[in-house]
Amino acid sequence: MIPALKRGLEILKQVAASERPLGYNEIVERTHIPPSSVTRLLKSLEEGRYLVRDAAGKYRAGNELRFSGGMAPTFARLLAQSKPVLASLSQRTRNTALLLYWNGQELQSLDKVVDPASIVMQEVGSISRDLSNAPWGWVFHAALDAAGRREADACMTDHARFRRRLKARLAWYEKHGFAYDDAEHFPHVRRLAAPVLEHGRVVGAVALGGNPLTIPDKAVLTCGAAVKAAARELSLAAPTAAGEPRGSVSGVRRGGSPAATTMRHPDRVKGVSIW
Numbered sequence: 137m138i139p140a141l142k143r144g145l146e147i148l149k150q151v152a153a154s155e156r157p158l159g160y161n162e163i164v165e166r167t168h169i170p171p172s173s174v175t176r177l178l179k180s181l182e183e184g185r186y187l188v189r190d191a192a193g194k195y196r197a198g199n200e201l202r203f204s205g206g207m208a209p210t211f212a213r214l215l216a217q218s219k220p221v222l223a224s225l226s227q228r229t230r231n232t233a234l235l236l237y238w239n240g241q242e243l244q245s246l247d248k249v250v251d252p253a254s255i256v257m258q259e260v261g262s263i264s265r266d267l268s269n270a271p272w273g274w275v276f277h278a279a280l281d282a283a284g285r286r287e288a289d290a291c292m293t294d295h296a297r298f299r300r301r302l303k304a305r306l307a308w309y310e311k312h313g314f315a316y317d318d319a320e321h322f323p324h325v326r327r328l329a330a331p332v333l334e335h336g337r338v339v340g341a342v343a344l345g346g347n348p349l350t351i352p353d354k355a356v357l358t359c360g361a362a363v364k365a366a367a368r369e370l371s372l373a374a375p376t377a378a379g380e381p382r383g384s385v386s387g388v389r390r391g392g393s394p395a396a397t398t399m400r401h402p403d404r405v406k407g408v409s410i411w
Contacts, residue, residue, distance in 0.1 A: 147177055272343050
């Protein structure tokens, strides 16, 4: 992971986790980042409106990370809450747990807990627009409308293969509430993913990675249930239409992520639920 990116994420994590704005010295103390680097990163984060300074010169989350209505910044909230949830998931399943953020166009790996007997999974901080080669990408693709799917399809490294497998993948996802990759892309690698929701919007995914020894056939559904439970813990639920479970993916609205305007219509993923 790029050192500057890692340090910037750590600053955002500490500011988001605080119940009050943080001063410069507090940020240096909490992050253990050299003061000169903190000065440079704070300037960049403030220019990008990820952080703002109040009248006392202390830092809080800025509008670039916020939804309308003053709700908590999604990116920073997930960073602040992820570690204990992922640690619990990894410990329960003895596999590697991963959290991904999605802004409607790009996905980013935010945090992970690696089990030494399992697989490493992707590097924290990695960013991609390719939704074709991982189960969390399939989760995000399922939330897009037609225009969003066309844009996403253009970024895929293996669009033909993705289209061939899409129907079967969506059927599994709708039935079980999580996406499952049974070594389709990497030999002996099994990966599962469930959506993280915020008021009916898909804003990320919790994923689990292992191999046929750490995720044997008989444990796939059990591990999937654990992944869904972790995704629920990181989700912010809101009531959906009458008769639908709270937080159901069938309640996803257009614009279902902080920066997206091309989310899939609710009836396209009807029946998928992590609740």
